[in-house]
Amino acid sequence: MSCAPGEPCEEGVKRRRALIVLGIMGALFIALSAASFLDSRNQVVPATVSYAGYDAIEGKRVFQAWNCMGCHTIVGNGAYFGPDLTKLYGKVGPAWMEAFLPSAGAWPTSGAVQLQLQNAAVAAEAGVDSIDAYLAKYPAAAERITRRGAHATLMPNLPLSREEIGHLIAFLKYTSSMNTEGWPPKPRVDGLAFAQAAPTSASPQPAPIAAQSAEPASEAARGAAVARDTGCTACHASSTQRLVGPGWGGLYGTEVALADGSKAPADDAYLTESIVAPDAKIVAGFAPHMMPAYGTMLDEGEIAAIVAYIRSLGGEHP
Amino acid sequence: MIRIEYQTQRLSLRFFMLMLVLFFFQAGFGLLLTAQHIDPSLLAGTLNFNIVRAEHTNLGILWVLCGFIGAILYVGPLLSKRELAAPALIKFLFYAVIAVVVWNVVAQLYAQQGLALWYMGQPLLQEGLEYLEGGRIVDIVILIGFAILCYVVLRTFPRVKDWNEIHWGLGLGVIALTFVWIFGMFFVARLDLQEYFRWYVVHYWVEGVWEVIHISLVGFFLVLMFKADVKSVGFAVFWGIALVWLSGLLGNAHHYFWIGTPEFWQFWGSLFSALEPLPLIFCFWHIYLDAHQDGKPVANMPAFSFLLGSVVLEQVGAGILGFTMTFALTNVWSHGTWVTLSHAHLALFGTFGMLGLAAAYYTVPQMRDLAGFDQRPGRLAFWLVFTGMLGLGFAFAIGGTVQVFVYRTLGLDWFGGDVAPAMQVAKLLVPVFGLVFMVGVCLLVYDLLTLGMRARASDETAPAVAPSGWRRPLSGWETGLWLLAMWVFGAIITLGLLSFNLPTVREGSRLFPYLMAGIGYPGLLLTTLLFVARFLRSLDARGQAATAAPGVLLGHALP
Amino acid sequence: MSRERIIRMGVAIVASAVSLALSWPYWRDFEYWPESRAMWLAYFALGFVLAVYVFYAFLGRLGTLFLHDALERAQRLQGAATGDSAEEHKP
Incomplete structure (x- = not known):
């Protein structure tokens, strides 16, 4: 039943018409899709x-x-x-x-x-x-x-x-580098000027290290500041906890098991080498090439300060 | 009461039970996600957010599929007037589904170690694509499962020349279910091309093919529940499906706005997805008319409640909320924010989830040979999950509006410092409604699992009162006004999203979009809640008027 | 009947025009050949015609849905009057 009695029933025609229109739409969709991925569109591809x-x-x-x-x-x-x-x-x-x-x-x-x-x-x-x-x-x-x-x-x-x-x-x-047709929309205002932005905290950027060294604080405290400023603490915890690299807490003076099966004492020389050339000795359970070499960025005094800081975090003093 | 006519229909029972178990776990994972949103360090490193979310989306798809399979197995013999072909294959399919679920739940955990097990360029374990997180192994097993379903359904159906529209809908539905799935089975190096094909599965498969199955099943359940005329239901099924594809085939382009595809899609996608609510409005009137064809009481209210919920949430979640954010001009703001979540939850759970639950409530009493059952837990569970889901939609939408403003308009992209704190209220609202939903899920699962196994509480009904006020019959005009009210609020939401383009808003005034969202979303969701309450109350009144008359049937057999 | 069709067509045209207005891509840059001015005109024309068809078909079919309802209701009343049960519906 699709039409009132006594009226010409055009249901079949209407259904065929709907299917024809659907066919046109399908063809259109395929044509548009093909045009979307042509080289002439100049969309960047990952192979390049x-x-x-x-x-x-x-x-x-x-x-x-x-x-x-x-x-x-x-x-x-x-x-x-x-x-x-x-x-x-x-x-x-x-x-x-x-x-x-x-x-x-x-x-x-x-x-x-x-x-x-x-x-x-x-x-x-x-x-x-x-x-x-x-x-x-x-x-x-x-x-x-x-x-x-x-x-x-x-x-x-x-x-x-x-x-x-x-x-x-x-x-x-x-x-x-993909062309995403204008999305996401570019903000027209500086969002930081609005109340929704969290207030910028002053603490994460401590005073420059040079200023501190003039006032001779303890070597370990200076090392802690250098370590934080250089970003060491993103990967190394001051406890024994493993973040990305080994934790520093209780490390000093222990025997460290290395990836090649040997052992090395965690003394000043070992720690210094690990900062300057991290891939020389890889601790068992950690991947090589993860840590950058800090020899060119930190001077000897700063490296010594970090070592002093690690020493201060406890461990078996020899 | 009606009895099971064909013994193989009973095979659907196990799929419904599996559906309930998966639903419970899916909702549980969802609740865990809300907790992680509030405290992102919760289980970080143990069960990361992306793992929990993959489990949540995958179980969501799998339990809806279980509901579909159950419903199809139940109606298959009725549509064919014979037993299901190859019941052994169905039993195998059941164990295959369990194996797929367990395998996939475990396989997703490997994303935490970045282990996809690449073999010949394909990820075997898991592939980290939203909604298609399953790896190739699970993809292939699922493909085989769909092929089995296809085979059983097509072998059971009568000859093609005897097919009516419901046969065509289900037949084409299961074939397409198998075929379209294949588009998600390749690693694509180009991001734009990969997203292009991913939406074949997520839009054409979920929205297109599932919708075809959904319309066919809703149509047939209306035939079963209200003895609606098969031919006029067939008419509604044909045009419902035709309109879904006439609008949705090109409407899929609304996913191709910003993925790196050319801008002409923005026009095609906007124009045709603006038409996508039409089949849903059509379906909405279809269920209204069929439910009011004979004034007889509805014997199985939980089943009808979920069926109505399915069609109404489809209207609100997929139709109206989908409409508000489908234009390139609104989508440029809503895309990639919680605004999408609001639409996705209402549309997916509402349309497809509630259909599976309706089918379970309709069929489980029959398969357990119950003469009647205590309907109160089922009705209460319906209201809990329905209210909970509307509330979730509200919380996501409000959070999304704030997110659009902070993240897009102000350009603040520090989620931990700026965006998440701004959304804090909404983030706290989500678990509140999530808990309401979860209580409903627990009640629902308990009720359906133990239906007929516990002592039946006395089924007393309220004294018959003259149907008046909220209980008076629901006229077509009144229904039209309710629907109009929903669309008016939908229009307000659309204007709110459009207003993000206004120069004043772009310069940092949040007044207009917040105001419109503050009116639109609560208005729409409350109207929806009240409308369903009104609809169900009016049907209740019929039941009470008829309690005096003996011989109320549990359901109606197919003539 | 033809008056109904004209109204439906009118509604379909207005609704499609509104949809088209909401979908208007004012940011067009004409950079790519399928996005040339001529192609855009073709898109607008074809899109509009197809949208009018979908709206028109929807309105017509929705009308038929209500017509069916009225017919069935009449049949039911007739059936009740002649004492037949509602079971007589042919599947």
Whole structure:
């Protein structure tokens, strides 16, 4: 039954007409889809993007394997728990991401970003090699360092490997250069001027180290300040807790089991070497190439101060 | 009472029971997510948010599928007037579903170690794509499961020339269920192309194909419950499905606005998804008319409540809330925020989840050979989950509006420092309504699992009173006014989202969007709540008027 | 009957025009050849015609839905008057 009695029943015609229109729509959809992925559209493809020798397609595999979309969004799709990652690379630049990803539980400090710039490949990708030029080029990185530096994040420390971090940054470099047709909309105001923005705390940026050394505080206290400012504490806890690297608490003087099966005493020489050339001795259970070499960034006095700080955190004094 | 006519219909019972268990765990994971939103350090490193969320979305899809399978197995023999073909395959399918669920729940945990087990370019364990988190192994097993369902349904159905519209809807539905699933089974290197195909599964599969099955099943349950005329239901089923595809085929483009595809999609997606509520309005009137065809009391109120809830939440969640954020001009703001969550929860649970629950309430008493059952727990459970879900929709929508303003308009992107604290009130509201929902889920699961196994409480009914006030019969005009009120609030929400484009708002005034959201969302959700209350009360009054007359049937057999 | 159709067509045209206005992509940049001015005109025209069809079909079918209801109601009353049960509906 589809029409009133006594009237011509056109139901069959109407249904056929609906199916024909549906067919037209299907053809249109296929045509539009084909036009969406033509080369002439000039959309960036991951096969053409690499970052410091790392591969964007591999990066997409890393992105999926860790289910990043389960907390973040990418092109706006995902879980709304963390910020959208699509344009992040273009905003904060490679050195900030290099500093962030190995120890995602804490926000990078200026020292941590500066350290990444010592790496020629990262500096080349960033297009600058001094921290001041970097912060001028990537104001979002500067804002993050000032407001969040050394604070804890809401993200867990993920045990990403050195390769995974490189690929992941390559993938985000690719998404950052994608044409997303004007999304997300660019804010017209400086959000920091509004009450919704958390007040910037003054504490995470302590006075420059040079000023402190004039007033000879204890060597260990100076070391603690250097360690915080350089970003060491993003990965190393002052307790025995494992963050990204081994905890410093109770470390000094113990016998450290190394990845190659041997043992080494955690004395001044060992700690100094671990700061200057971290890959010389890898502690059992940790991945190599995770920690950058700090020899070029810290002077001998600063390294000695950090060692003194670690010594002060307890352990078996020889 | 009606008896089970075909013994193989009883095979649906186990799928409904499995559905209830999965539903319970899915809601539990959801509650855990709300706790992690408030304290992100909760279980961090042990059970990270992304793992819990993957379990939550995947179990959500799996229990809805269990409900579909159960309902299809129940109606299959009735539609074919013969037993199901290959019941052994159905029994196998049941164990396969359990295996898939257990495997997938465990496999998702490996995202915490970044382990996807890549083999020949494909992730075997899990693949970290929203809604399609399952790895290739589980994808293939699910594909085989759909193929089995397809085979059983098509072998059971009569010859194609004897098919009516419900046969066509279910037949094409199960074929497409199998076929469209395949689009989610490849690793795609390009992000734009991967998102393009991901939405084939999430939109065409969930919205398109599930909707076809949904309309067919709602139609057939109306035939069963109200003895509606099969031919006129067939008409409604055909045009319901036709309108879904006439609007939704190009309407899918609303997912292609910002994923890197060209901007012409913004026009096509906006225009055609503006039409997507039409089939839902059509379906809404269909259920109203059929429920009022004969003035007889509704024998199984819990089943009808969930069926009505399904169609009404489809109207509100998918239709109205979907409409508000489907235009490129509103979606540019709502995209990637909690505003989407509000729509997704109401639409997915409402439309598909409630249909499975309706089918369970309709069929379980029959399969347990009960002459009648205590309907009060079922009705209370309906109100708890219905209110809880509307409340969740409200909390997500308000949180989303704040998020759009802080995150997009002001451009503050520190979630821990700026965005999450601004959304704090909404974040606290979510578990409040989540708990209401969870209590409803527990009651529902307990009631359906033990239906007929506990002593029946005395089924006293209130004394018959003259149907007046909220109990008087619901006229078509009044229904129209309710629907109009919902759409007026929907229009207010749309204007609120549009207002983010205004220069004053872009310069930092939040007054207009907050005001419109503050009126629109509570207005829409309260109207929905009151309308369903009004609808069900008017049907109750029929039941009481008829209690004097003996021989009230539990359900109606297919003529 | 034809008056009804004209009203439906009118409503469908107005509704499609409103939808089109809400969907108007004022940010067009004409950069890509499928987004040239001529193609956009074609999109608007084709989109409008298809939308009018969908609205028109919806309104017509919704009318039929109510017509069916009225017919069935009349049949039922007739059935009750002649003493037949409602079971007589042919599946």
